[in-house]
Amino acid sequence: MSVPQAPSRSPMKTDQLFVNLGPQHPSTHGVLRVGLTIEGELIVKAEPDIGYLHRGTEKLCEIRTYPQCIVLSDRWDYCSAMTNNLAYCLAVERLLGVRAPERADALRVVHCELNRIASHLILVGTYGIDIGAFTPFLYAFREREMILDLFEMSSGARLTYNYIRLGGVMRDVTKEFAEKTREFLAYFKPRIDEYDELLSYNPIFLDRTKGVGALSAKRAVEWGLSGPNLRASGVAYDVRKWEPQCGYEKYPFKIVLGKNGDCFDRYHCRVREMREAVKIIEAALDGLPEGPVMAKVPKVVKPAPGEAYAHVEGARGDLGIYAVSDGTACPYRLHVRAPSFVNLAILQELFVGQKLADAIAILGSFDIVLGEVDR
Amino acid sequence: MSIEEVIARLFSKFPASEKSAAPVKDYATIQLRSREDLLPVLSLLKEQGFAYLDMLSAVDWKGPVLMEGYVREMNPNALQPGGAAARPAPAPAPGFAYRDEMTAVYLLSNLPDRLKVFLKVDFPRSDAVLPSAVGLFKSADWQEREAYDLFGIAFEGHPNLKKILTAQFLEGHPLRKDYAHVRDRFDA
Numbered sequence A: 001m002s003v004p005q006a007p008s009r010s011p012m013k014t015d016q017l018f019v020n021l022g023p024q025h026p027s028t029h030g031v032l033r034v035g036l037t038i039e040g041e042l043i044v045k046a047e048p049d050i051g052y053l054h055r056g057t058e059k060l061c062e063i064r065t066y067p068q069c070i071v072l073s074d075r076w077d078y079c080s081a082m083t084n085n086l087a088y089c090l091a092v093e094r095l096l097g098v099r100a101p102e103r104a105d106a107l108r109v110v111h112c113e114l115n116r117i118a119s120h121l122i123l124v125g126t127y128g129i130d131i132g133a134f135t136p137f138l139y140a141f142r143e144r145e146m147i148l149d150l151f152e153m154s155s156g157a158r159l160t161y162n163y164i165r166l167g168g169v170m171r172d173v174t175k176e177f178a179e180k181t182r183e184f185l186a187y188f189k190p191r192i193d194e195y196d197e198l199l200s201y202n203p204i205f206l207d208r209t210k211g212v213g214a215l216s217a218k219r220a221v222e223w224g225l226s227g228p229n230l231r232a233s234g235v236a237y238d239v240r241k242w243e244p245q246c247g248y249e250k251y252p253f254k255i256v257l258g259k260n261g262d263c264f265d266r267y268h269c270r271v272r273e274m275r276e277a278v279k280i281i282e283a284a285l286d287g288l289p290e291g292p293v294m295a296k297v298p299k300v301v302k303p304a305p306g307e308a309y310a311h312v313e314g315a316r317g318d319l320g321i322y323a324v325s326d327g328t329a330c331p332y333r334l335h336v337r338a339p340s341f342v343n344l345a346i347l348q349e350l351f352v353g354q355k356l357a358d359a360i361a362i363l364g365s366f367d368i369v370l371g372e373v374d375r
Numbered sequence B: 001m002s003i004e005e006v007i008a009r010l011f012s013k014f015p016a017s018e019k020s021a022a023p024v025k026d027y028a029t030i031q032l033r034s035r036e037d038l039l040p041v042l043s044l045l046k047e048q049g050f051a052y053l054d055m056l057s058a059v060d061w062k063g064p065v066l067m068e069g070y071v072r073e074m075n076p077n078a079l080q081p082g083g084a085a086a087r088p089a090p091a092p093a094p095g096f097a098y099r100d101e102m103t104a105v106y107l108l109s110n111l112p113d114r115l116k117v118f119l120k121v122d123f124p125r126s127d128a129v130l131p132s133a134v135g136l137f138k139s140a141d142w143q144e145r146e147a148y149d150l151f152g153i154a155f156e157g158h159p160n161l162k163k164i165l166t167a168q169f170l171e172g173h174p175l176r177k178d179y180a181h182v183r184d185r186f187d188a
Helices: A057-061 A066-074 A081-096 A102-131 A135-155 A175-200 A203-209 A217-222 A263-286 A339-344 A356-365 A370-374 B003-013 B035-047 B140-151
Strands: A016-021 A033-039 A042-049 A306-314 A317-325 A333-337 B028-032 B052-060 B101-110 B115-124 B129-131 B154-156
Touching (some): A066 A081, A081 A317, A203 A356, A263 A356, A317 B101, A339 B140, B003 B035, B003 B115, B035 B115, B052 B140, B140 B154
Parallel strands (some): B028 B115
Antiparallel strands (some): A016 A033, A033 A042, B052 B101
């Protein structure tokens, strides 16, 4: 007697249901709204809705002077404001034809990589919460607090630093900063293994993330993903290797790659990237050259008319700044190629066919910051 | 493959296009003659490995910006009693590279060969229509919606061309230089 084959989808007819995910839901990491049409547990249609945090910084830049715009750049990706400062300053320095001194370059690298660790720690912590593990959050934020203390020591601020300036950095770091940073790195290195033990190889966490939301390399490139999201699919695109600036070519580090491009790979790429960042900071501190931290930049910055593009590897991907100068003290046009904004676009396609609970796991693994998405 | 070979191949197929007179510093920049060339050039570049659309944006050349486009006056003098006196609006003078045109800027990357190329195409402001690149690059989807929202460029063939960043009630396209802000209930 043949056993009747169970249909893959339940024959029970269910009505479609519209679910608003966000904009004030903790798992959307800010003010993102996703309009989900679900059929039972399955998502049939997803419409991400952004713009709740739109402050029009590109418009605001047009009436602010070049140094004033650095302050605005802090507010794009507020979890890694150092890389925003860097991208903006590099673009304007290209317009000006100015290069930062070597010591400033090394300090920029130290601060950007520390900020990368701080930003990835947020992902490790909050992604755990999204999936249902609360403890890693407390561990990650304990370490992040130490990095913020270091930044407070060098820049005076804990979130919006305005530390990297046109032609260099705001001020030199003290001896104490270098000592404390080394102390922190020595403390932090074994902690990364701790995260792996606590979260990465936790069987429940693996069940929720392995094979969920997998992206092929071709699809990831097509959608313009960048940063750890792209590298998780096995595409070795890292601006620090591709177009090294600030002396990144001097430091020994590997491009961290994933295989399957699923949620676990996206998450674990970031954990492994923290190890590489530690290596870069150590090398930069060891070879920290003496000298000035500021190049000669005119008091009133008025670049010659022209256009420039500079991009850096931010914590969330390829952050590019396209700047047009008309010879006045304010940028004529400033465009921000925000990695989170471009990364987020794929969700409308990736969510379809997933279960509602997996949608939270996928969204969390993309590590978006809505300040950067909406600008 | 070097960037020179790519450009030479492109110029042989599209003789009207040329190296841009206003290039982006340190990058190869190609100026297209007309917007009809845009999709064929994009697909030609895609065939040559430029499968990654990095950035898509635009510049409006009808500057300088109108101050009515901003909610607040620039540099209000907080020390004066009663705030700063309203400054007279500057006499309208044509700004940098003034013309009644906009330029769309595309940045394409060839990831295996480590190449980047900028494409520029000019079009009149009153007839801001471009063919959509969504069929070739999915990442154009939201970036075109952004350009539509902020610049008012209509991308023909875009599957879902609607506002993305600004509020639903906001009228006009804020990054156009002649945008004037209409006071709403959120202005103090």
